[in-house]
Amino acid sequence: MTTVRLTLQQIHDLSYDALRKCGASELQAGVVAQELMDAEAEGIRNVGLGYIHLYLNHLRCGKVIGDAVPEIVRESAAATLVNANHGFCHTAYMHVEERLIETAKAQGIGMMAIHHSYSAGVLGWFVRRLAQRGLVSLMFANSSKAVAAHGGKVPFFGTNPFAFGSPRQDDAPVVIDMATASTARVNIVRAANEGRSIEPGHAIDAQGNPTTDPAAALKGAQLPVGGPKGFGLGLIVDLMGGALTGSNCSYEASMFSTSEGGPPNVGQSIIAFNPDFYSDDYLAHLETMFTAMTEDNDVRIPGARRHSLREKHEAEGVEVPQALLDKIAELSA
Template sequence: MPYMMMTLDGIETLARDCLIGAGASETAAASVARSTRMAERDGVRSHGLMYVPIYAEHVQCGKVNGNATPLVEQPKPGAVRVDAGSGFAHPAIDAGFDAFAGAARDNGIGVMTVFNSYNCGVLGHHAERIAEAGLLGLCFTNAPASIAPIGGSKPVIGTNPFALGVPGGDGPVFVIDQSASAIAKSEIMLRNREGEAIEPGWALDAEGNETLDAAEALKGSMVPSGGAKGFGAGLMVEIFAACLSGAVLGKDASPFSGTVGGPPNTGQCFIAVEPDALSGGGFGERVSALAAAITDQDGARLPGSRRVGARAKTAGEIAVDGGLIERIRAFV
């Protein structure tokens, strides 16, 4: 089916209407639609409109409670805890964000955990939001198990990304966003949907052999980035996002894809630091010097710069697969 041109406003409206049509509340739908818009804006197609029909299907089958009301509590001055109620992560994060950022400013550091949650979209966008508030943000989210330990064959942790948002005088200086796997699982899902081969070093099949077949990869295990180091990073994320938040471990969570199982009830953890309180006011100068040491080199770039660069290209209209638009509109 031919591609159709859509504006970012149109993409956000389509995503919101689809989720409301599937049975989600206006608040939840609007929050997830904003996330969809940002993913498409940054060229992260695997977390954009492609995921919207999956979200809608999960609302309808009960894997996500589209009408959940997040419950926010603050058990300690620097600690905010949010029960997402088996609903979308996005509105739960929104519900606790002001208290979380305020805790960081009041105490020098603040931590927010979210449990009984779901896929939170592009984790780097949440780190960027913290940095836009003038705070140093470190974020973690766990996912259903898809990576086996080195030497093992049974997946124990998910792709488990972490993200760091670094603030500056004129907004975020840079954002690091990387997963424990060599590639995001959603990218393999995208390749499988479009019938394309995956790249070497991305995944193993169910027998533990390297595969370039996306369908076989989804039956097997993701390859950790950097081998044992990648698995260790993913294990660290599991500690913060699942153990510290009280969420379901990735090994026990239902998949983010398909309709099998109930709500995955995974979790997130966000840490915000007021930089001047701990640096004596020298944070900004040192970050600027560090960033310049990278950008002053020909061919070198700051983490996240490709996403920022994509924003200029998507300021007008974006080409969207017509078949995908039809699948989304079927829920409206």
């Protein structure tokens, strides 16, 4: 496979140019290009350049509105509701990020809810930014249906990820970012494209039978991680990201994976906490806990791998398949 080594700045510029050519405004393209670059920096290709084809197709067909301008709908001392106006989630978030930080630091807690929104990509991107500003945070983002409810046979929930972020004393932030499905949908799509099987326990076919065939899985449904526990987590995300924000729930949203159906109108909620409001020694206590947890073993702190890959890719660049670059060029022509 032929690859090309690109700097992170080149990945940013490539993403920005492609988004602009497909109809994204400078406002929308600038933020999304930053998020895509950061995904590549942290080794998350499946929602980095490997995901941009969906953004480009959806800009072309109007599933995401390229010139949308986010606006604050409602606010209180600690909460803000922002309308993404069917533009990118990342741009809506950045429109309110400083207010979220200010309210969390002043009130001890702050919340941002985003509706009329779109795919959130890497949730770790959001919570990492807040951790770098000294805040602990939780994020919930629902997505179009792909996962059966526990005991069900058809897609009902999205892969519905959630994330947690926390600052550390002298180290990279803690970042936990996970789907409530047993695997991300993009992993099944990639397996289908590469002609290989998926592990047992990830999916059922259209008749509700377990399958390791990714093509059959895509016609059937994914399964929640941990059975009923993952089902409960997926439900929480759908309520926090969808119903609570005034957005669609997963089963009501148009599919992320196609160009049909118009904007998905999914939503996101982010809750940020000022640790200093609640504890005099949160960071010191966290580090004491991590020392005990990692002593004389191979435990890795969540977020550490992302950070090490970021350092590596900042120094060395990122290998990108030429076929992927050709596909991006074709879609943005």
